[in-house]
Amino acid sequence: MKQSFVFSGSGGQGIMSAGITLAQTAIVMGKHSTFLPEYGPEQRGGSAKCTVIISDADIISPLPKKCDILVAMNEQAYSKFINDVKEGGTVVVNSSRVNETEREDVKTVSVPVDDVALELGNVKVANTVLIGALIGATGIVSKEAVIASLEEKFKEKSPQIMQLNIAAIEKGITLGKGADK
Amino acid sequence: MATYKRPSALMPMSTGYCPGCLHALATRLVADVIEELNQQQNAINVISVGCSALNLYSWSGDDIGAAHGRAPAVATGIKRCLPERLVFTYQGDGDLAAIGLAEIMSAANRGENFTVIFANNQTYGMTGGQMAPTTLVGQKSTTTPFGRDPMTTGYPLKMCELISVLEAPVFVARYALNSPKGVMDAKKGIKKAFELQMAGKGFTFIELLTNCPTNWGMSPLDTLDYMTGNTIPYFKPGVYKDKEGDK
Amino acid sequence: MEKRFMKGCEAIAEAAVRGGCRFFAGYPITPQNEIPEYLSRRLPEVGGAFVQGESEVASINMVYGASATGTRALTSSSGPGISLKAEGISYLASAQLPAVIVNISRGGPGLGSIQPAQSDYLQATKALGHGGFRAMVFAPASLQEAVDLTYNAWEYAERDRGPVVILMDGCLGAIMEEVELPEMKELSYTNTEDWCLARVNGREESHMITPILPELALEMLNKFKGMTYKMWEMSDVKVEEYMLEDAEYVVVAYGIAARVAKEAINTLREQGYKVGMIRPITLYPFPKASLDNLDYSKVKGIIDIEMTIPAQMRDDIELQVKERCPVHEYGRSGGVLLDDEGVYEAIGQIVKGGA
Numbered sequence: 001m002k003q004s005f006v007f008s009g010s011g012g013q014g015i016m017s018a019g020i021t022l023a024q025t026a027i028v029m030g031k032h033s034t035f036l037p038e039y040g041p042e043q044r045g046g047s048a049k050c051t052v053i054i055s056d057a058d059i060i061s062p063l064p065k066k067c068d069i070l071v072a073m074n075e076q077a078y079s080k081f082i083n084d085v086k087e088g089g090t091v092v093v094n095s096s097r098v099n100e101t102e103r104e105d106v107k108t109v110s111v112p113v114d115d116v117a118l119e120l121g122n123v124k125v126a127n128t129v130l131i132g133a134l135i136g137a138t139g140i141v142s143k144e145a146v147i148a149s150l151e152e153k154f155k156e157k158s159p160q161i162m163q164l165n166i167a168a169i170e171k172g173i174t175l176g177k178g179a180d181k
Numbered sequence: 182m183a184t185y186k187r188p189s190a191l192m193p194m195s196t197g198y199c200p201g202c203l204h205a206l207a208t209r210l211v212a213d214v215i216e217e218l219n220q221q222q223n224a225i226n227v228i229s230v231g232c233s234a235l236n237l238y239s240w241s242g243d244d245i246g247a248a249h250g251r252a253p254a255v256a257t258g259i260k261r262c263l264p265e266r267l268v269f270t271y272q273g274d275g276d277l278a279a280i281g282l283a284e285i286m287s288a289a290n291r292g293e294n295f296t297v298i299f300a301n302n303q304t305y306g307m308t309g310g311q312m313a314p315t316t317l318v319g320q321k322s323t324t325t326p327f328g329r330d331p332m333t334t335g336y337p338l339k340m341c342e343l344i345s346v347l348e349a350p351v352f353v354a355r356y357a358l359n360s361p362k363g364v365m366d367a368k369k370g371i372k373k374a375f376e377l378q379m380a381g382k383g384f385t386f387i388e389l390l391t392n393c394p395t396n397w398g399m400s401p402l403d404t405l406d407y408m409t410g411n412t413i414p415y416f417k418p419g420v421y422k423d424k425e426g427d428k
Numbered sequence: 429m430e431k432r433f434m435k436g437c438e439a440i441a442e443a444a445v446r447g448g449c450r451f452f453a454g455y456p457i458t459p460q461n462e463i464p465e466y467l468s469r470r471l472p473e474v475g476g477a478f479v480q481g482e483s484e485v486a487s488i489n490m491v492y493g494a495s496a497t498g499t500r501a502l503t504s505s506s507g508p509g510i511s512l513k514a515e516g517i518s519y520l521a522s523a524q525l526p527a528v529i530v531n532i533s534r535g536g537p538g539l540g541s542i543q544p545a546q547s548d549y550l551q552a553t554k555a556l557g558h559g560g561f562r563a564m565v566f567a568p569a570s571l572q573e574a575v576d577l578t579y580n581a582w583e584y585a586e587r588d589r590g591p592v593v594i595l596m597d598g599c600l601g602a603i604m605e606e607v608e609l610p611e612m613k614e615l616s617y618t619n620t621e622d623w624c625l626a627r628v629n630g631r632e633e634s635h636m637i638t639p640i641l642p643e644l645a646l647e648m649l650n651k652f653k654g655m656t657y658k659m660w661e662m663s664d665v666k667v668e669e670y671m672l673e674d675a676e677y678v679v680v681a682y683g684i685a686a687r688v689a690k691e692a693i694n695t696l697r698e699q700g701y702k703v704g705m706i707r708p709i710t711l712y713p714f715p716k717a718s719l720d721n722l723d724y725s726k727v728k729g730i731i732d733i734e735m736t737i738p739a740q741m742r743d744d745i746e747l748q749v750k751e752r753c754p755v756h757e758y759g760r761s762g763g764v765l766l767d768d769e770g771v772y773e774a775i776g777q778i779v780k781g782g783a
Contacts, residue, residue: 258493
């Protein structure tokens, strides 16, 4: 089983961080994974995109053109990459920023991750809500494994930050499971 | 009674410099100081491109040839790896003040703990007497046949003045080798620079005003007078920075 | 063995430290900045020195100085910076000083593009600097291979006393994969004491290191190096040969392009097409024999896949194919990445069309 994910949005939305977290979680679970970032030349505010591949076997090429799952954090990213999703694939959209959905041949999972993050108390965890939504919709990694990799990532931060991220993951998973439309 | 003999830091061979060239004297002064400080086994000479490269074979201690202008970069690499060794570059004015301007200014600005010996003879000697960044206004060269014209070639670069405005260098001084007093002062300056380096104080820079009888088209003695009348009034000898002494 | 999920540039940097690197000088250029950034923290931990040079030119000359002391020295850059380092690389070759130079390559020519490309094959294998010299060029296709090649790069650089190049495109520089990190090498200077400046192991005599030589001595050095390059061809070629036994079409690709091509080859094999691959791991010495010894009564075509246009390895391929079959090429360029679908289609078209 080999699946490819594209995370897209603008710089500062935690796109790269979300991609790395997913890849690391897959590795914690004993799978193979590659993470490939693509940056615009801008340091901040430009477009951000990364490709994550998760596979049970060794990953030969890390450069698929089409992906199984697209995660789009804003409208611009959605329209740029929606046609790269394979037929029958899944699209997780941040419905706080993406209104239109164009394709009928893919499963669209809409979660207002910005609004959810604000309700939780910090817009910075929007990308954690997003990972949760992705996991809820696809079951690609387990909740326990992603929390373990977040604990590793935030080990030097305060327990409050970790608590907030766990809440964000849990909320995301719930919404991701139910948001299938 | 003092005996005039070859310093042990030099090989028993001819230096290769033209008769009357003060490069040979400058080399000898450095070698004398190394012997006085008993650093023959510890010194590393980073040799540059131009007439100064003639030193490569006359040096009896460790030495390494650098690309044109890059001696301060090479010395940086050496000194960072061997901080206990006495490291110095020996560079001419084309090498240091034109093609190597970035390397000298940056090494000085980082405060690298080595010494630069800068022989300024206002010409590219090895390549046949072209205009150097230090060639005086009006001075003839093979590429300024009517004399250096500041309207198109600017003015001679004053390296001591430039380097002394940087924060990091600890000792910056210029000496003229056309008089016995100049020679004695220069030797003291070189010694002070090496001692500061050995104490780990930082970047030291010694400019030595020299001549080029061959490319200036003068007898050696005439070059000494020319220096008094033309070079020294523009490139004023003196200590430009002495961070430790000022304390 | 320690496993870590690492970024390509950081994996190379850590492998360098474990392989004995104790000096780095470099200048910022995308897409390799993670190498100096990583080493600026890492080298001081192991007693090494890190210098951010004022230029590419200064940086390679700092490496020249550091190497002269017997210290394992590294610099890294990308195409435009490697051009500037050409001077220093040539001087390393002339003064017979070992060093490792990493090129995380991007689109070119000129400032080109900061996005990944394999546009520096010709520079790395044929034109690293003036004066006629060669360097071994390693082209890893995975981060594990990058770690292993970097870890051992100084063994070659010191054995043959000259620069060694690691050429890897920006895609592999930025990618994260899991790697196994080797143990920290125990350093000894016994293999450098007969030429380096430092008086190590009680050596008393001084040394001169020079990039300029009298004519006859220089000719002797040139001849000796010529023999060394021949020796590389006989004993140091590294190549992966993949499914060549019955191959009717042979892809030649290195680095990231080889990975994308292998994916396509696997798919085509599943469909019954006899496609194989030659993947040079050393771009210089080039794996001539792998190409020359193919059974051309069976092979109908060679397909050169590179992430640059026009293909740069093609000349080296054609010299071995000797017109015994057609040579095709496919690539993307300028910072546009190869992708699985594009490469599959390009190879498929040739293989299925029987061209």
